[in-house]
Amino acid sequence: MRKIVNKSKGITVCVVLCFALLFSAHHAFAADVYSFGVVPQFEQRKLHAIWKPIIDELEKRTGLHFNLVTTLQIQDFEKEFIAGKLDFVYMNPYHILKAADVQGYIPLVRDKVLLRGIVVTRKDSPIKNVSELNGKEVAFPSPNAIGACMLVRAELERRYNVKVVPLYVKTHSYVYLNVAKDLTVAGGGVEKTLQEPDQSIRDSLRILYTTTSFPPHPVAALPRVPKEVREKVRRAFI
Template identity: 50%
Template sequence: MTICRWNWPIISNQEDLIHSSPRPCNTRPSTLIFNLIISRHFRLFTILWRDFAFVTPTTLPRPHWKRLTTVISVISTLIGAPSSIAYAGHHTGQSGKPYSFAAIPQFEQRRLFRIWRPILDELERQTGLSFEFIGTAKIPAFEQSFMDGKFDFAYMNPLHVIKARQSQGYIPLVRDGSRQLKGIVVVRRDSPIQSIEELQGARIDFPSPNALGASILPRADFARRKVSFVPRYVQTHSSVYLHVARGISLAGCGVLSTLQAQKASIRSQLRIIHTTRGLTPHPFSVHPRVPEAHRRKVKQALQKMASTPQGQRLLDAIPMKELVEAKLSDYHAIKDWKLESYYIKQ
């Protein structure tokens, strides 16, 4: 029997969804809904349902908004259908649901989805397991969720690894071996400021209190040099750079990889005046409730991805340029440098 999979154009990301229109299909509506659930677009619609702040009636033409909200409403009534329908043929977690994965929200959700969903798809293909991308719009929400053990797998910063280990027993699997995590302080390119000592008493933007490279490492350096300042937490690295570029803030903190990921029109307006000490970068970590056999499968699949040009291109987007095994001992500098004292409980 030929299955009609809700004849939407091929959708690679949320922006494409906003501008796409369905093609005519003669299949019965009940079959369309069923096939939508078992299709790959099911994940995209669940992401929209859970975190649709980027789609509002003001950003969509009225006909598109009506169509989108109708489809999501229908799906929401069926969300309780057995997960085996949506993930037929895949192994799942102990609860029968797909394994949950979340990444620290350094970027806005659409960008994170574009980075991680292809990687999770490749992991599914290689391991036979299922993965659901869980979006968290703000870093504090991400922190609270992994502290509560809500994620089976997570991409987190080195301080998060220590906290997650203490609270839930998370285990680092792999990391980038080609670089170190360093914080940067940026000002507008035309600013006369040349050093962080000149920021005495200034308002400085940070993504969140506990972003390691973009907040804790710079704040530790400010303290070492006895520079007082007024912090403002603006949720994402992108917001930091945008505020400084537009002159809203005198200076802001981030990390080099997220600065390089900004549009050229933003990067060209910024200048780095300080770089912090370096730490071992973010690991891909796993909760100990995931069976050892599944942890091993995921680790081996990531290593295999890194061994092929196509797989490495996916990992480069994280960025993870040279994938190596991660160990808890890689992150001892967190304690040696007393960085936990800069952690702000929220």
């Protein structure tokens, strides 16, 4: 009887140890995977085509593992980083300030090339001056898109006393598509993102207005990400 009891105890100990090892291994693996959120300037297929190679290269350079996180709408992306669900983020300077206030996101690196907001119309549009947009419906990605919406609207109002009726269509891609399909008379975007739509869409548009330059989108990290990991990512982007 004693042998049976001892044997049972031995089996129990082995089972407990196995579960402990499995949990430890799973925890260690999970801790090495970092979420990397990207502001949805484009529709998801395009976003993945642009960012998947970047994430793959980042993994090679750092030896770390990343999970690329994208959302359908900029508003959904905002909810994710405000809730602190994203370890690393690529987003505009306005979002960085907002994220720093609520979660303390730390900027790591940004592109050196300044960006400029734009207003586009169809090439065959009769509109030749931004003053003609007053009271018109204009497409924008989201209210908090700093170059494509905030800066554009601020400059139109301040410099030309032009107030437009905003139509928020979720991404830069949809802005250009709306204008190309003549669903809105104009749309706000950024010079850099105008290079991404299909050639047929680009060929149908022209730039009506260009804003002053503003800083590009930075990559930032949550304070909970270890300092050595943040440094690896920073160096990989340089």
